[in-house]
Amino acid sequence: MARGYLxxxxxxxxxxxxxxxxxxxxxxxxxxxxxxxxLADGDVEILGRMDHQVKIRGHRIELGEIEAVLxxxxxxxxxxxxxxxxxxGDRQLxxxxxxxxxxxxxxxxxxxxxxDRMPDHMVAGTxxxx
Numbered sequence: 001m002a003r004g005y006l007x008x009x010x011x012x013x014x015x016x017x018x019x020x021x022x023x024x025x026x027x028x029x030x031x032x033x034x035x036x037x038x039l040a041d042g043d044v045e046i047l048g049r050m051d052h053q054v055k056i057r058g059h060r061i062e063l064g065e066i067e068a069v070l071x072x073x074x075x076x077x078x079x080x081x082x083x084x085x086x087x088x089g090d091r092q093l094x095x096x097x098x099x100x101x102x103x104x105x106x107x108x109x110x111x112x113x114x115x116d117r118m119p120d121h122m123v124a125g126t127x128x129x130x
Contacts, residue, residue, distance in 0.1 A: 003028070054083040056091045059121040063093075069117050070095060073110065075103035093122070 004012030019027035033051040036044050052063040063081045070079040079097040086092055099105065105113075114123045 056083060056093065057121060061122050066093065066095065066114065066118065066122055069114055070097060070110070073105065073113050075099050075105040
C-alpha cells in the first residue's frame with residue numbers, strides 16, 4: 001500500500017486518514033469508497049459503494065468521468081451513466097442524455113466521441129475481451 005497519491009496532497013488527505021485506533025499521528029488508514037457495517041455476530045456486511053464507482057468486467061469505473069466527457073459534446077445538454085444488468089447477467093454501461101435543442105447526435109457519433117477521449121472499457125455500449 002502507498003503512503004499517498006503522488007503530487008496530489010489534497011487527495012492524499014482525503015483518502016489516507018489518521019488511524020483512530022492508534023495513538024499518535026503517524027499511522028494512517030486508507031478510506032475506500034466501500035460502505036460496510038458490522039453485524040451482531042462480528043461479521044462485516046458490504047453494502048455497496050459511497051460514490052458512483054462500479055466494477056464491470058474487472059475494471060473500476062467512475063460513472064461521473066463518463067458523464068463529464070459526454071457533457072462536453074456540443075450536442076449534449078445533460079447526461080447520466082448507469083450500470084445495468086443485462087439478461088445474461090453481465091453488467092453494462094448505459095448512458096441517458098438530453099440533447100440541446102435542434103441537436104440529434106447518433107449513437108455511433110456519441111460512441112466515437114467518448115472512444116476518442118476515454119479507455120475502451122469506459123465507453124458505453126462497447127465490449128472488451130476481459
